[in-house]
Amino acid sequence: MHRLDVELGDRSYAIHAGGDLLADPEWLARVLTAPALFIISDDNVAPHYLPSLRAALGQRLRGELVLPAGEAQKQLDTLSRVFDHLAECRIGRDAALVALGGGVVGDLTGFAAACWQRGIDFYQVPTTLLAQVDASVGGKTAVNHPAGKNLIGAFHQPRAVIADTDTLATLPEREFRAGLAEVVKHALIADPDFLAWLEARVEALNAREPETVGETVLHCCRIKAAVVSEDERERGRRAILNFGHTFGHVIEGALGYGQWLHGEAVAAGMVQAMVLSRTLGLLNEEEQRRAVALMERLKLPCEPPALSVDTWLEWMSRDKKATSAGLRFVLLDGLGRAIIRDDVPESRLREVLACEMQSP
Amino acid sequence: MHRLDVELGDRSYAIHAGGDLLADPEWLARVLTAPALFIISDDNVAPHYLPSLRAALGQRLRGELVLPAGEAQKQLDTLSRVFDHLAECRIGRDAALVALGGGVVGDLTGFAAACWQRGIDFYQVPTTLLAQVDASVGGKTAVNHPAGKNLIGAFHQPRAVIADTDTLATLPEREFRAGLAEVVKHALIADPDFLAWLEARVEALNAREPETVGETVLHCCRIKAAVVSEDERERGRRAILNFGHTFGHVIEGALGYGQWLHGEAVAAGMVQAMVLSRTLGLLNEEEQRRAVALMERLKLPCEPPALSVDTWLEWMSRDKKATSAGLRFVLLDGLGRAIIRDDVPESRLREVLACEMQSP
Structure with missing residues (x-):
């Protein structure tokens, strides 16, 4: 223990x-x-x-x-x-x-x-x-x-x-996968070494090997505890824990709560946030490919559901992370390095949302 | 201003x-x-x-x-x-x-x-x-x-x-009176000089003389701000602001919210808390008489409604101030000096509640 x-x-x-x-x-x-x-x-x-x-x-x-x-x-x-x-x-x-x-x-x-x-x-x-x-x-x-x-x-x-x-x-398969999405999130936002550690243990994780799962839980808690201790009420840095959530919350809300599990929506949302990060020149293609490859090996949903651009924007504007000044995004400035941006041009966002709709 | x-x-x-x-x-x-x-x-x-x-x-x-x-x-x-x-x-x-x-x-x-x-x-x-x-x-x-x-x-x-x-x-008469109950409360729990100040200004208060009312508001805010600054989340001393409220909340709840205004219930509740304080030897008869006289001159209700002892106790046990150990009371150890007591014997409380029922 x-x-x-x-x-x-x-x-x-x-x-x-x-x-x-x-x-x-x-x-x-x-x-x-x-x-x-x-x-x-x-x-x-x-x-x-x-x-x-x-x-x-x-x-x-x-x-x-x-x-x-x-x-x-x-x-x-x-x-x-x-x-x-x-x-x-x-x-x-x-x-x-x-x-x-x-x-x-x-x-x-x-x-x-x-x-x-x-x-x-x-x-x-x-x-x-x-x-x-x-x-x-x-x-x-x-x-x-x-x-x-x-x-x-x-x-x-x-x-x-x-x-x-x-x-x-004894956790149902779907719930276990949904949890892995948040595991990957912790690695992507804050810890490139943990990302490599996970890549080396995909089989053990998929098999729910107890020792590996236990270490994974502990490591995520350690990352989260450090972020929260620094900024309890999310006045700044803590918001990086919302990586994937601006998109993910739309998926959950627009389809009706419970259709997609929270972790599933966050998984697809993280991919969208990475696409947006690439569009803005923050993340390169290789980095995105590497992250998505890990998610696919962990059998996480990487494609958002088909929603109109207007639906995305409508729901995003109601999200808690929206201020009267505009939308706020958590993006990746490289793997393991999350940043918060308030200045994403709506045109770039629309491109990403429209493009995702054409995905299979 | x-x-x-x-x-x-x-x-x-x-x-x-x-x-x-x-x-x-x-x-x-x-x-x-x-x-x-x-x-x-x-x-x-x-x-x-x-x-x-x-x-x-x-x-x-x-x-x-x-x-x-x-x-x-x-x-x-x-x-x-x-x-x-x-x-x-x-x-x-x-x-x-x-x-x-x-x-x-x-x-x-x-x-x-x-x-x-x-x-x-x-x-x-x-x-x-x-x-x-x-x-x-x-x-x-x-x-x-x-x-x-x-x-x-x-x-x-x-x-x-x-x-x-x-x-x-332009406040309705009844609402203005209800507010005066909380004014008297501030004096009784924390400030004997303010009590004397109020006694000297009953006519001005009843006539809502603006200067007097303004000074009264400011003085109460000053007392309350000092208490709150010391103990924001009511872990200790702040509870004295609840003087009269353990009884008052029963009156409000048992008769149905809105029947008695909050301030009216607090007024009658303060008298009950003073009777209990006297029963326990904390307050003398003269002090109680002086406080009640001021309240009567300000036309505040000083008698609780007729409720059975069991009704009182039942509602009190649900009050926020109750702990699994028992009831908590704010009492007066002299005018202007509130104390918090967790050890009031139920027998003494029952006496007070039964006695009050016989009041006109």
Whole structure:
């Protein structure tokens, strides 16, 4: 088991990553320290891991809510249901929520914790690759609005993250792939050595070789923790973690949340961001080819769905990253080197969007 | 015009208090600096002051939403409507909301700003005495849940507060009285000299003499700003601002939000908290009599409604101030000296609640 600390002053917390964590009630009881707890999970995950969490918490468990799995739950109506349950179970200021599941459960639970009684503690227990490498670290919580992804939310740091990599063995294939997209993202934006490391381990990753997957999770958390520690509330550099997301959020929103998994949309979105980076002379053809080759070997979707240029632009203008001055893009100035640009000419963007439409 | 600074590091802000502020579009335009703004108000206030704000903001005004007046609007459904409008008007991260109205509009708008895109700026333009002396300062934002007052919310500081005391001249009598309850609260918890100052000015206050009302607003803001600067997120001392609220929130919730105005419920709640303080030997009879006499001269309700002891206890246990260990009370250890106590024996509390029921 590895422990990694996210340094954020009095909001610092530990990420515990490794195998067999959820099978150890005594250890869990020591990490989940709140005097009263309420678990939120979904109906895919709960049958597997809820019993052992229950055993760990004993009398301190004040209630639980198991939601239908899927992105469609990440919305205000579900949040309202969560609040009803918290009220019913008398969840007070010193209690904590536990998010047991993937990114949807984590984002929703974290936001519920951020708002309930103006903020109570919560723990992240991510059970998908995407949540372990990305969603559960960094304190971004949110629900979706029909007009856009994660439009309603808060920065609220977890008290601790427990990433049991054994949970990834039973993850549906599509979800595992979606998580690999965020893994590749971490390499592309910040760490060329990690990119090479991944290239050398494609077979092990595709086979979910536990040691390799565990090291991968830990390395991504390390990259993300460093970025977040520097810029908790995304006033600057942290935005590089959104690489692929300006395009990806359009795919998710325009097709209806849940059609494409978040990681799938980010994968296709990263390719679009790389094409735009090339158009602007930031990335060369060889670099792009190398990145796309890795993604293809990891069986990630590299082509966006067919959407009209107007649809792309319409949705982009509603994205959180848009300001009244215009759109903001995270681009690659070489592999492993993300930059943020506010000055992309609309004509160049339109070229990229139109060109992508003709792809197979 | 007076300016008062709330010192909170990078969340510091100014309170501007005085007459004629909303009649000066040029001054308003200088204070409301965001490049894009969206106004939220209610149908009592909007006809009076929305036109001059509109004139001040010109092209920067991106939209407005006028809600029905009243506490019933302070709930998740209305918040959801607010988000729909913000999405429709493309309110982005660099835009700001403007809360033009009383405590309900301020709390709702502040919470909407806290959540929209994980937090955008907002300005408080309070137009009731209660909001000017209390609700608009300090960054507490929230909506109600059927199970309790302000159960869903966030700490989110305004960018500036504009308290135009001229707006108080047209305030309905009942609302003005409700605001005076919070004025008395500030004196009782923290400032015996201010208590004496108020006692000497009851007639001027009842006549809404502008100079006196203006000084009163400023003095309350000064007390509150000092308390908030010391303890922004209510981890300790700030809780004294909740004096009267543990009882008051029961009155508001149990009778249905909007039956008693917040300030009215706080007035009766402060008397109950003083009776409890006396029962515990903290306050003497003479002190209690003096405080109640001032409240009566200001025509504040000093008797709680008839509720069963079980109803009181049931609602209190759901209050935010309750922990799994028990109830927390703000009591007076003499006039002008509030203390926080977690160890009030239930038997003493029951005595006070039962006794109050027999009051006329």
